[in-house]
Amino acid sequence: MTTVSLSKDRQEGRDETEVRARILDAAFASFMASGYAATSTLEIATRARVSKRELYALVGNKKEMLVACISARATRLQVPADLPVPRDRETLAHVLTSLGTQLVREITDPTVIAVFRLAIAEAVHAPEVAQALDSTGRETSRAALRQIMARAQASGLLNGRPAELAEQFSGLLWGNLMVSLLLGVAKRPNSREVAARARNAAAVFLQLHPLP
Incomplete structure (x- = not known):
């Protein structure tokens, strides 16, 4: 693997970490504001400024997001x-x-x-x-x-x-x-x-x- 490829992979990894953190922050804010049951993945994706595809790929479904929020905090x-x-x-x-x-x-x-x-x-x-x-x-x-x-x-x-x-x-x-x-x-x-x-x-x- 070339140096350029390694650098690109690292950057993508950092970007994904930052996006995942943003999703979890948005999810936690939504859960606290609306409650778990009333919060939709669309609301979380909109608040995090990501697509629903990214949301599911980086974190998972709504229940997995809630568990991740709890675990992180x-x-x-x-x-x-x-x-x-x-x-x-x-x-x-x-x-x-x-x-x-x-x-x-x-x-x-x-x-x-x-x-x-x-x-x-x-x-x-x-x-x-x-x-x-x-x-x-x-x-x-x-x-x-x-x-x-x-x-x-x-x-x-x-x-x-x-x-x-x-x-x-x-x-x-x-x-x-x-x-x-x-x-x-x-x-x-x-x-x-x-x-x-x-x-x-x-x-x-x-x-x-x-x-x-």
């Missing part, structure tokens, strides 16, 4: 893979506070809340949407918490099953906030409130689980 729920190993209770408190702060800050973002609402609205008719949100976003944060608890347990800082400990910390961290945000009866906490929520959750959690 669910990556905001992912957490760093290189979390520090807690060697003492002070470090454990710091790790839990840092992770808790990140989770609340990202998940309470209006775009993420909109994704949850969309997934809930389509849970009966398109369960794969909720499954995409759960596996792409929520499970990564749950896995990170389980990993922290397992490491703390291995270091002799905690007793109990990592999965149960992670669920307990999540409950302390969130309380009723997520439900209130989904219902639109609470405002998104500011950065100071987010930090305080995470710090308090970590402190209460460690009080409930003194050194073995």
Whole structure:
């Protein structure tokens, strides 16, 4: 293959990536404005300034577009893979506070809340949407918490099953906030409130689980 051909292929690849991103942005905007059922592929194609042929070739049908929209935005729920190993209770408190702060800050973002609402609205008719949100976003944060608890347990800082400990910390961290945000009866906490929520959750959690 010639250099010219390679360059052309790369350019076409970049163009397709940009067009696909534009389609997904248009689809998400349409779903949020009109709801999934009332949104047509023609509306999405028009908003994205593409043909329906391009739309189907680059993304797929309407349900596939919805899953792709959810999956793309669910990556905001992912957490760093290189979390520090807690060697003492002070470090454990710091790790839990840092992770808790990140989770609340990202998940309470209006775009993420909109994704949850969309997934809930389509849970009966398109369960794969909720499954995409759960596996792409929520499970990564749950896995990170389980990993922290397992490491703390291995270091002799905690007793109990990592999965149960992670669920307990999540409950302390969130309380009723997520439900209130989904219902639109609470405002998104500011950065100071987010930090305080995470710090308090970590402190209460460690009080409930003194050194073995």
